[in-house]
Amino acid sequence: MMLKLLAAQDHQPPAEGDTRAVALPNDADALALPLDGVERVDLHFPNFTDGRAFSQAFLLRRRRGFAGEIRATGDVLIDQLVQMQRTGFSSAVLREGVDAADAQRQFELFPGFYQGDAVNPQPLFAAKAA
Amino acid sequence: MYQYTAFDTQFVKQRAAQFRDQLTRWQTGKLSEDDFRPLRLQNGWYVQRYAPMLRVAVPYGEIASRQLRVLAQIAREYDEPEAAVFKAAMEGQGKLGTTFLPTHCAHFTTRTNVQFNWIPLSKSADVMDLLASVNMHGIQTSGNCIRNTTTDALAGIAVDEIVDPRPYAELIRQWSTLHPEFAFLPRKFKIAITGAKDDRAATGWHDVGLHLVKNDAGEIGFKVFVGGGMGRTPVIGTVIREFLPWNQIMNYIEAIVRVYNEHGRRDNKYKARIKILVKSEGQQYIDDVEAEYRQILEIDGGPHTIPQTEFDRVAACFVAPKLADIADVAPEALQAQLDAQAAGHVMFGRWLQRNVHPHQNPQLRAVTLSFKRPGQSPGDATSEQLIALADLVDKYSAGEARVTHDQNVLLPWVHASRLFDLWQEAKALGLASANVQLLTDMIACPGGDFCALANARSLPIAEAITQRYQDLDELDDIGEIDLHISGCINSCGHHHSGHIGILGVDKDGKEWYQVTLGGSDGSELSGAAVAGKVIGPSFSAAEVPDVIEAVLNTYRDLRESGETFQNTVRRTGLDPFKEAAKQARHKEETETAAA
Numbered sequence A: 001m002m003l004k005l006l007a008a009q010d011h012q013p014p015a016e017g018d019t020r021a022v023a024l025p026n027d028a029d030a031l032a033l034p035l036d037g038v039e040r041v042d043l044h045f046p047n048f049t050d051g052r053a054f055s056q057a058f059l060l061r062r063r064r065g066f067a068g069e070i071r072a073t074g075d076v077l078i079d080q081l082v083q084m085q086r087t088g089f090s091s092a093v094l095r096e097g098v099d100a101a102d103a104q105r106q107f108e109l110f111p112g113f114y115q116g117d118a119v120n121p122q123p124l125f126a127a128k129a130a
Numbered sequence B: 001m002y003q004y005t006a007f008d009t010q011f012v013k014q015r016a017a018q019f020r021d022q023l024t025r026w027q028t029g030k031l032s033e034d035d036f037r038p039l040r041l042q043n044g045w046y047v048q049r050y051a052p053m054l055r056v057a058v059p060y061g062e063i064a065s066r067q068l069r070v071l072a073q074i075a076r077e078y079d080e081p082e083a084a085v086f087k088a089a090m091e092g093q094g095k096l097g098t099t100f101l102p103t104h105c106a107h108f109t110t111r112t113n114v115q116f117n118w119i120p121l122s123k124s125a126d127v128m129d130l131l132a133s134v135n136m137h138g139i140q141t142s143g144n145c146i147r148n149t150t151t152d153a154l155a156g157i158a159v160d161e162i163v164d165p166r167p168y169a170e171l172i173r174q175w176s177t178l179h180p181e182f183a184f185l186p187r188k189f190k191i192a193i194t195g196a197k198d199d200r201a202a203t204g205w206h207d208v209g210l211h212l213v214k215n216d217a218g219e220i221g222f223k224v225f226v227g228g229g230m231g232r233t234p235v236i237g238t239v240i241r242e243f244l245p246w247n248q249i250m251n252y253i254e255a256i257v258r259v260y261n262e263h264g265r266r267d268n269k270y271k272a273r274i275k276i277l278v279k280s281e282g283q284q285y286i287d288d289v290e291a292e293y294r295q296i297l298e299i300d301g302g303p304h305t306i307p308q309t310e311f312d313r314v315a316a317c318f319v320a321p322k323l324a325d326i327a328d329v330a331p332e333a334l335q336a337q338l339d340a341q342a343a344g345h346v347m348f349g350r351w352l353q354r355n356v357h358p359h360q361n362p363q364l365r366a367v368t369l370s371f372k373r374p375g376q377s378p379g380d381a382t383s384e385q386l387i388a389l390a391d392l393v394d395k396y397s398a399g400e401a402r403v404t405h406d407q408n409v410l411l412p413w414v415h416a417s418r419l420f421d422l423w424q425e426a427k428a429l430g431l432a433s434a435n436v437q438l439l440t441d442m443i444a445c446p447g448g449d450f451c452a453l454a455n456a457r458s459l460p461i462a463e464a465i466t467q468r469y470q471d472l473d474e475l476d477d478i479g480e481i482d483l484h485i486s487g488c489i490n491s492c493g494h495h496h497s498g499h500i501g502i503l504g505v506d507k508d509g510k511e512w513y514q515v516t517l518g519g520s521d522g523s524e525l526s527g528a529a530v531a532g533k534v535i536g537p538s539f540s541a542a543e544v545p546d547v548i549e550a551v552l553n554t555y556r557d558l559r560e561s562g563e564t565f566q567n568t569v570r571r572t573g574l575d576p577f578k579e580a581a582k583q584a585r586h587k588e589e590t591e592t593a594a595a
Helices: A052-063 A078-087 A100-108 A124-129 B006-027 B033-041 B065-077 B083-094 B121-132 B166-176 B246-263 B274-281 B283-298 B308-318 B331-344 B346-355 B383-396 B416-428 B459-468 B472-478 B544-558 B565-572 B575-583 B587-594
Strands: A004-006 A021-024 A040-045 A069-074 A091-093 B045-047 B052-056 B062-064 B105-108 B114-116 B191-194 B208-214 B220-226 B238-245 B364-369 B380-382 B400-403 B409-415 B483-486 B500-507 B510-517
Touching: A040 A052, A052 A069, A052 A078, A052 B246, A078 A100, B006 B033, B006 B121, B033 B045, B045 B121, B052 B121, B062 B065, B065 B105, B065 B114, B065 B121, B065 B383, B065 B400, B105 B383, B166 B191, B166 B246, B166 B308, B208 B246, B220 B246, B238 B246, B238 B283, B246 B274, B246 B283, B246 B308, B274 B283, B331 B346, B331 B416, B346 B364, B346 B416, B364 B383, B364 B416, B380 B383, B383 B400, B383 B409, B383 B416, B409 B416, B459 B483, B459 B544, B472 B544, B500 B544, B510 B544, B544 B565, B544 B575, B565 B575
Parallel strands: A004 A091, A021 A040, A040 A069, A069 A091, B191 B208, B483 B500
Antiparallel strands: B045 B052, B052 B114, B062 B400, B105 B114, B105 B380, B208 B220, B220 B238, B364 B409, B400 B409, B500 B510
16 A cells, blocks of 8 residues: 655545544544544644654554554654555645655665564565565 | 674665665755754764764674774774864863863763764765665664663673573564654663573663563563663663563564553653653553553464564574684683683783683683773773774684673683683783773763763763772772763663762752762672662762772771672661761862852
């Protein structure tokens, strides 16, 4: 799954009363969120150094098997896009003025990773053994 | 040593490329200072009082001679301040009395990494490329992420070892490297492993401490401690699991770190370490981790359960090297030869006793080269010394060395018949001080001369005490003791765990030092891990050596036959030491302090 990059103006927060899109605060329990009928969950980075939403995304995508959109909002740094993709985010709202080429380049840096993640659950050693 | 695969090597190179990309974006204004800071920190780049500092990772302390040569090259070619930077530093520190700031050298740290103090950021990407050429890097040596895993410097060779911790340390290195979920934790996160009876890795003081053990059935597993740490609130880790099967270690640490990432405090950086969470939540934290661990296994399928084949692949890298050119000699004959050499050379005998350690292979010994000597800061090595060290490592230790928690370098594979030759060469290089585990084998952080966080300088204190205690007979008489010096409460010099701890504090813009006694890293010598206790109001820099001398003299007066410093302090309590320290205050400074 490729991470979809959204410009700030293309992002609308979930409208009030919209049951299909939910904004989950980053101190909320991702395991307790009702997901029936939910198509999109927005997770929030109040500051890019606050990494709680990475765990929330992992739990939604991997633990709960949520198949809808998980969107990164707030203070999204392009240097975190690969991490976002790996923990289960499917879209990210970029800051204003970000160079699209700079963002795209982040996905081309590493040929692989050691750990399993939300997208590829098996770690490198399992892939090598297969 | 672990042998890097093509994947491992490429990974480190790509990390260097990623850093160059980030540096370039910062230099061209595309990345702000605030955005760049956490990124450079996760590659080991700090900006300190006068210049940047680079911390290079030495995973669990194991380092090859070819890596030492590249560190020497970096020291020689890059650890050079720009003229204006050096002038500002000398002027700034000169006001405090500093007369010398070392350049062109590397510094061994308590977490078995290597630091450089002067490399300009403009050259940082070149340095990372150079490091990557020998599979080295600064990945996660700083920042709020999982740091370099540390272990016993005698791992794999210690005679009291139950299980060799190195393969596990390497597996944890791989698992924690660029973990996508755990790069922006509430605070830094440090793991230490020991596999021996004597804990030489200070595991109780780490966020996660791991003891490799065998259960009654002879199966290997971990006793897991969580929530240890130094800083403002020293805490010893709590046992969270008595026995965790070895192949579950990554799944279990994943649970520990995930619960911490979700619930650790982020509103106050002094309360953000996992120790605070464990203390405040107590059993609830343990229950949460166990619940999360079960879900990792039952719902996620425990994907990071280590298969035997993968363990075997990694463990195969840690077989003892063959010392091809040396024939086995009967152990009794080896000992007789060493005894004869020691009888002929008193200093060799002392070095043998202090710096040479027994080995699982009776043909071999482990040797600590002491980087504690007058005129150089504890743990510092010049580029020339690093080259000479690399040569010794090649000649005597199969190309492999270990950076130790005590800021020395250990050669793990020395044949006993070659100890005398090694001693002579090390002596010529000034690396054969026979002071391992004695007073002058102290731990010290770089302190206020370099570090932007420090409240006071550490190095002049270390130097003054080193100068005062140069008589080996006197040092031997004082006996085994841990002296630890930190320039601030962040505790990089581990003052909390020193039998004698010295902590730099700032009062009214002046440097003062708090002295603590009775701290322990958890080793057999030191007793159960515990923070030392303060022995009175802080002292001036000039008073500190006199106070230390007064404390040591009190010990020598009070000790019973064969009693270590630590045991005397525990038996007598602090009062006689407090009184002696008080008497050692300088009259003038007492008045100033009281004013």
